[in-house]
Amino acid sequence: MRINFETAAKLIKDNDNFLILTHENPDGDTIGCAFAICRALQLLEKKAKVECFDKIPPMFEFIPESVEKQDFEEEFIIAVDLATLELLGDEDYIEKYRNKINLCIDHHSSNTLFAEYTLLEAEPVAAAAAETVLMLIGHLGVEIDEVIANCIYVGISTDTGCFRYFNTTSRSLRMAADMIDCGCDSGNINKIMFETKTKTYAALEKMALGTTEMHFGGKCAIITITREMFNESGSDDSECHPITAKPRQIEGVLVGATIREMKDGAFKISVRTNPPVNASEICAGMGGGGHMRAAGCELRCSYEEAKAILLENIKKILEM
Amino acid sequence: MRINFETAAKLIKDNDNFLILTHENPDGDTIGCAFAICRALQLLEKKAKVECFDKIPPMFEFIPESVEKQDFEEEFIIAVDLATLELLGDEDYIEKYRNKINLCIDHHSSNTLFAEYTLLEAEPVAAAAAETVLMLIGHLGVEIDEVIANCIYVGISTDTGCFRYFNTTSRSLRMAADMIDCGCDSGNINKIMFETKTKTYAALEKMALGTTEMHFGGKCAIITITREMFNESGSDDSECHPITAKPRQIEGVLVGATIREMKDGAFKISVRTNPPVNASEICAGMGGGGHMRAAGCELRCSYEEAKAILLENIKKILEM
Numbered sequence: 274m275r276i277n278f279e280t281a282a283k284l285i286k287d288n289d290n291f292l293i294l295t296h297e298n299p300d301g302d303t304i305g306c307a308f309a310i311c312r313a314l315q316l317l318e319k320k321a322k323v324e325c326f327d328k329i330p331p332m333f334e335f336i337p338e339s340v341e342k343q344d345f346e347e348e349f350i351i352a353v354d355l356a357t358l359e360l361l362g363d364e365d366y367i368e369k370y371r372n373k374i375n376l377c378i379d380h381h382s383s384n385t386l387f388a389e390y391t392l393l394e395a396e397p398v399a400a401a402a403a404e405t406v407l408m409l410i411g412h413l414g415v416e417i418d419e420v421i422a423n424c425i426y427v428g429i430s431t432d433t434g435c436f437r438y439f440n441t442t443s444r445s446l447r448m449a450a451d452m453i454d455c456g457c458d459s460g461n462i463n464k465i466m467f468e469t470k471t472k473t474y475a476a477l478e479k480m481a482l483g484t485t486e487m488h489f490g491g492k493c494a495i496i497t498i499t500r501e502m503f504n505e506s507g508s509d510d511s512e513c514h515p516i517t518a519k520p521r522q523i524e525g526v527l528v529g530a531t532i533r534e535m536k537d538g539a540f541k542i543s544v545r546t547n548p549p550v551n552a553s554e555i556c557a558g559m560g561g562g563g564h565m566r567a568a569g570c571e572l573r574c575s576y577e578e579a580k581a582i583l584l585e586n587i588k589k590i591l592e593m
Numbered sequence: 594m595r596i597n598f599e600t601a602a603k604l605i606k607d608n609d610n611f612l613i614l615t616h617e618n619p620d621g622d623t624i625g626c627a628f629a630i631c632r633a634l635q636l637l638e639k640k641a642k643v644e645c646f647d648k649i650p651p652m653f654e655f656i657p658e659s660v661e662k663q664d665f666e667e668e669f670i671i672a673v674d675l676a677t678l679e680l681l682g683d684e685d686y687i688e689k690y691r692n693k694i695n696l697c698i699d700h701h702s703s704n705t706l707f708a709e710y711t712l713l714e715a716e717p718v719a720a721a722a723a724e725t726v727l728m729l730i731g732h733l734g735v736e737i738d739e740v741i742a743n744c745i746y747v748g749i750s751t752d753t754g755c756f757r758y759f760n761t762t763s764r765s766l767r768m769a770a771d772m773i774d775c776g777c778d779s780g781n782i783n784k785i786m787f788e789t790k791t792k793t794y795a796a797l798e799k800m801a802l803g804t805t806e807m808h809f810g811g812k813c814a815i816i817t818i819t820r821e822m823f824n825e826s827g828s829d830d831s832e833c834h835p836i837t838a839k840p841r842q843i844e845g846v847l848v849g850a851t852i853r854e855m856k857d858g859a860f861k862i863s864v865r866t867n868p869p870v871n872a873s874e875i876c877a878g879m880g881g882g883g884h885m886r887a888a889g890c891e892l893r894c895s896y897e898e899a900k901a902i903l904l905e906n907i908k909k910i911l912e913m
Contacts, residue, residue, distance in 0.1 A: 436766075436783075437787045437788060438783070439780040439784070441779065441780070443770035446766045446767070446769050446773070447766070450767045453762065453766070459761065460759040463756075463757040463759075467757045468757060468842050469844055470843055470844060472844060521788070522788050523790055524791045524792060548780075
């Protein structure tokens with residue numbers, strides 16, 4: 274059931290002992306949301322803790338380190354930035370929480386309403402789920418401290434490519450401004466998130482960009498990341514997110530896609546588009562989903578088959 | 594003489610037939626400022642035109658195209674984003690305007706107060722001169738239309754690296770938000786300014802990054818751009834600005850510098866720093882100047898000498 278901010282705030286005030294769940298392969302938005310809520314609940318004198326199926330990438334580690342760790346038996350479960358239960362973790366983990374999530378706070382228009390209650394500000398209203406979380410914290414009457422400000426800023430800035438993607442709204446910018454005024458360390462966060470390349474990442478990026486293939490008269494660019502590249506560069510999956518933005522940057526490209534070989538042999542497809550192409554439509558044809566300009570899916574087949582399926586789905590949308 | 598916003602607004606209201614000058618090698622801030630004021634003056638039913646010593650780079654051409662071209666004899670000269678008269682153009686051009694500039698609107702703390710009147714919001718108050726121009730337009734009582742909104746947004750976003758550099762303040766973000774609400778086409782501007790690589794730029798970037806040299810135990814990275822690289826890539830000087838941000842991005846680097854061979858054989862040095870290193874102090878030692886985190890100078894000598902001078906000046910500041 275979809276609920277509004279007032280109802281969500283009341284629900285939270287009436288409960289205690291919160292467990293907050295992120296999506297798998299956690300990004301800045303889901304991590305920022307989870308720890309912002311966790312901190313806000315703790316400031317309301319409630320018990321709250323965060324759980325994440327995957328390891329939190331090193332660049333985001335300062336966030337959990339800034340929030341108190343509490344140990345207790347959970348009574349109320351919140352999921353953040355989670356469009357479908359299937360994006361929570363592996364099969365066992367999904368089963369553990371099936372029908373147990375009380376509240377989902379999200380901004381994906383594709384949210385399947387899997388939770389008991391859903392607070393959804395579908396895009397384009399909220400560029401990041403962190404915007405929705407900030408609105409909710411306002412309804413809870415919690416004063417924004419530096420910890421919450423950093424969490425919300427990380428969520429909004431990472432989901433908008435530091436305010437440069439098409440999803441950025443004037444609200445995104447004003448909320449970020451408010452977080453700076455509440456003590457957020459935006460300069461250093463930007464430096465870490467957007468202006469630092471580790472040597473391992475730089476090596477991986479160079480190899481990946483070397484695989485760039487152009488298709489459909491230059492409207493589509495595809496790059497490939499193999500396990501061998503991770504081994505050679507010393508990089509790992511947690512670092513490769515920024516590469517997915519690169520193929521879309523090439524002049525004239527409408528669809529930029531990345532095919533990444535996963536540890537288990539499957540291929541993770543990331544699709545980024547320029548207007549008017551809808552990335553989530555391309556990925557819906559391959560059993561995935563996401564946003565207008567950023568979507569993804571996973572294919573269990575050979576690399577050649579994965580690329581053929583991807584190209585076929587891109588072709589379909591480009592010809593529409 | 595330094596004046597405040599009220600006095601600057603009165604000065605403008607009391608005069609007519611404005612010529613607005615940018616600095617040489619014009620960037621988004623000086624171009625955005627010039628055409629924002631030009632448009633605001635035209636909306637006040639005054640005559641106004643912009644003059645730029647160098648060609649406006651292709652990515653900014655939509656800005657002059659959006660403002661009416663007027664022909665008249667100038668009576669009042671405004672310079673924007675100009676720290677010293679020497680940055681106006683070549684020697685003849687500088688002489689033409691020496692002691693003729695009535696008002697300078699700027700944000701460089703190094704402004705030499707060369708104009709009759711100077712409206713200066715020195716950094717860190719104004720991340721971009723476009724912020725100061727927007728404040729002034731507010732004092733003039735001009736309503737922000739889409740044209741002005743685009744100009745101001747281009748100025749603020751380009752001078753802050755799309756809100757990711759350390760100079761970005763909450764005011765920068767709020768002003769950008771206001772410009773979006775006034776009809777600025779921020780999505781497409783961001784796409785053109787920050788998320789598109791022309792094929793010629795991509796080729797130049799690859800060659801330039803290939804020259805990366807590390808110095809002082811990894812605290813300094815230097816890259817070189819030669820005329821030969823421009824010839825081979827098909828790129829030109831107007832495209833190479835984004836490359837100057839790259840050496841600073843390498844993990845552990847405090848000073849990232851670019852040595853660019855100019856058409857006349859001189860070497861343009863661009864220095865970008867991370868806290869706590871002051872880029873303008875490094876360049877001051879080489880007869881140049883600029884900001885805390887971005888500064889530059891020109892050296893007339895051989896490439897080897899230029900690099901030696903640069904390294905010596907960097908060493909001095911790193912050892913302080």
